[in-house]
Amino acid sequence: MSNIPQSAKLGQHVVIEENVNIGKNVVIGHHTTILAGTKIGDHVTIGSQCVLGIQPGGSARMRKTSKRDMELVIEEGSRIGHVTSIYAGTKLGKNVFVGDHASIRENVSVEEESVVGRASIVELNTKIGKGCTIQTLAYVTGDTTLEDDVFIGPCVSMSNDKYMGAQAFSLNGPYIKQGAKIGNNASLLPGITIGQNTIIGAGAVVTKDMEDNITAAGIPARKIK
Amino acid sequence: MSNIPQSAKLGQHVVIEENVNIGKNVVIGHHTTILAGTKIGDHVTIGSQCVLGIQPGGSARMRKTSKRDMELVIEEGSRIGHVTSIYAGTKLGKNVFVGDHASIRENVSVEEESVVGRASIVELNTKIGKGCTIQTLAYVTGDTTLEDDVFIGPCVSMSNDKYMGAQAFSLNGPYIKQGAKIGNNASLLPGITIGQNTIIGAGAVVTKDMEDNITAAGIPARKIK
Amino acid sequence: MSNIPQSAKLGQHVVIEENVNIGKNVVIGHHTTILAGTKIGDHVTIGSQCVLGIQPGGSARMRKTSKRDMELVIEEGSRIGHVTSIYAGTKLGKNVFVGDHASIRENVSVEEESVVGRASIVELNTKIGKGCTIQTLAYVTGDTTLEDDVFIGPCVSMSNDKYMGAQAFSLNGPYIKQGAKIGNNASLLPGITIGQNTIIGAGAVVTKDMEDNITAAGIPARKIK
Structure with a gap:
């Protein structure tokens, strides 16, 4: 059974699977799918055509996360854009903004007031602090x-x-202070x-x-100031 | 009330909100959402899984556009791909082509015969002239x-x-002649x-x-011819 | 008429057009559209919000492919992510993985065990061999x-x-051994x-x-080893 309070405003053809918990005054756009195990806080707004709460799978050649039946947690006041996909095992803090067409994978935490921009991708096992801005089409790899x-x-x-795939996995993304x-x-x-x-110039490697x-700045990047 | 003429070919589960005007011989794919205040010209084709006519919102940390109840206008003969999102307050001229997975924000004008490519993003307050080509995955920032x-x-x-977010907004995109x-x-x-x-080489900054x-060409870009 | 065996697990609001053939033990997510002429092999998994089997169209300024009524073929064991779009005239071999938000155009072949990553784009007339990995947000152009x-x-x-569009089409993508x-x-x-x-460094041109x-590595790329 899912908990959908009277105050929820649901679009047409919204799919809400079992074991979903929806807070007060939540808005969900047309054709959006909320998969089993998703917890949505009060005053959250979700766009149209989204898929939220995806259980990780992947191919045999990709890393598997061991846990099953993970939850997606979206805390109060967050706004999720249109045509987004977000995996289970991930937590978005208060007042997070996720842009249209963005995708966030499993085991990610995004702390309060951060922005995950339009069409940006955040891969698995990544931690994003408070007040961060990830702009449009940026790629935040796994383990970052x-x-x-x-x-x-x-x-x-x-x-x-x-x-680049040639050795057994020992993956390690950037650490950005x-x-x-x-x-x-x-x-x-x-x-x-x-x-x-520290500031890194446009186009630097x-x-x-x-x-x-x-x-x-530059390729490779060198200190200029 | 919306105006949907007999000649319109609508896919399954299409959502058309109030105050939508649809011209002659329009085709709309399955699961597409046309939000309130959208004006679609004659002979326009729209793919499946689109969201058209989004009213701007954004987080407290992003710029707000002041106007409400803006319209999306798509002029005759334009073709909109699948899985696209386009905001209200924007106008696409005649015979514009928008590729699959593209996103176009509010207060944008795209003049006739231009192509907004697959998975490309056009941000707010941007003017695109006639006969332009924006290729796949390109990012056209705001105020461009x-x-x-x-x-x-x-x-x-x-x-x-x-x-990069450190000062009050004074945003200014490129001007391309x-x-x-x-x-x-x-x-x-x-x-x-x-x-x-002028021609700018691949990978130049x-x-x-x-x-x-x-x-x-180069980093930083210098005249080579 | 389409062939949908009893073993198929279909989500809500799935659209399956005419002339679709679905193998054994296929899973299709919510709101996904399978267009006419799609052949899906045994044990294929398809996510939510996808559009599969798109017939090529394009604007007057884009190349037209001559054939009509082309088929999309997805061979057994392949997994297609959420919010993906794949055109007709394309064939995915066994155990191919296509990430969420990816798009694959017409006349493409992807051989067995290859990965087409999240939000990556593969354009028309492209051949991808066995065991390839195309990572997130990569762009594989046409004729590659x-x-x-x-x-x-x-x-x-x-x-x-x-x-860059200035002459009649003589398109030729990279050839990668x-x-x-x-x-x-x-x-x-x-x-x-x-x-x-051969290995090409990050950010090289x-x-x-x-x-x-x-x-x-470098701009332009030069041999360093």
Whole structure:
């Protein structure tokens, strides 16, 4: 049984599976699917054509997460755009904004007031702090950490696999410290750390750790200030 | 009340809200949602799983557009792909083509015969002239102008915020003059102008204005011809 | 008439048009549309909100494929993610994995055990061999060949039009030989060949052919090993 209070405003053809819990004053757009095990807080708004609460699967060649029957938790006041997909095992804090066409995988936490931009992708096992902005079409790879107040520009690319599939998995995304800002279309390599308040220029390729409070740019990225 | 003429071919589970006006010989695919205040011209084709006419919202941290009850206008002969989202306050001219998975925000004008490619994103307050081509996965940021016959290659990235969220909004996208061509995966910085018929090489990072009729490439982009 | 065996598990509001053939033990998610002429093999899993079997159309300014009534064939054991779109005239081999939000166009073949990643795009007339991995948000342009075991990193960009729309069509995508690996956010220009087992660094711009068994990086990409 699912809990759908009277205050919920549901669009047409909304599908709500079993074991879904919906808070007060929730709005859900047309044709949206809420899969089993999803917990939606008060005053959450969800667009049309979304799929929320997907249980991880994947192919035999992809990593499997062991747990089953995981939950997607969306805390109060968050707004989820249209045509989005979000997996179970993930938690979105209060007042998070997820843009249209975005996708967020399992075992991700997004803390309060952060923005996951339009058509951006956040892969599995990633932590996103408070007040972060991930801009349009940015790619946050798996096993990545963003501390609070990080800015990821549009079309930023990250990777977490230094052997590009050639060796057994030892995946490690970037670690981006508080207040760092990554310019649009920059590329971050696996396992690198970006220091606190450091700025990376547009189009830079970051191949090694960057210290705190610097500005770096170029290919490979070097300190310019 | 909405106006849906007999000549309209609607797929299954199509949702058409109030105050929608549909012209002659319009085709709409399965599961597509047409929101209130959308005006669709004659001979327009719309794919499946689309959401058209979205009223702008956004989070407290994003700019709000002041107007309410805006309209989406799609002029005659335009073709809208599958899984697209288009906001209200926007106008698509005659014979515009929008690729599958593309998203176009509010206060955008796309003039006749232009192509907004597959999975490309066009942000708010942007003007796109006649006969432009925006290729697959390209990102056209907010507050951008494309004059007529501009070519934006695949995966081109733009930004409009030189302070990356650190200062109050003074956003300014690129201004791209008639006939300019931007190579694939190039990055354009906020507020720069690309001259008439100028060509920017693939992967270039354009950090300052480029004059008319040149070819530029590299990081930062420099005139090579 | 379509063939839907008793063993099929269909979600709510699934649309299955005429002339669709569905194998044994197929799972189809909510709100998914299967268009006329789609052949789905045994044990195939398809997510929610997909559109499969799209007949090519396009605008007057885009290439038309001549054939009509083409079929989409998905062979046994393949898994198709949520919010995907796949065209008719395309064949996916056994145990292929297509990530959420991905789009695959017409006249494409993807051989067995290959992965077409989340939000990646594969354009028309492209051949993808066995055991390839195309990562998240990568763009595989039209008229491209990937031999077996090729790795395309996240956000890789390709182009197939060296005149950027300025001349009559003579389109030619990259040719990527067996076992080659392309780093994240690299850009490949039209018609270039990447040699067998060659590695291209993250963010590189490849402007000419690369021989077998080398590592290349930079803008333009040069052999470094």
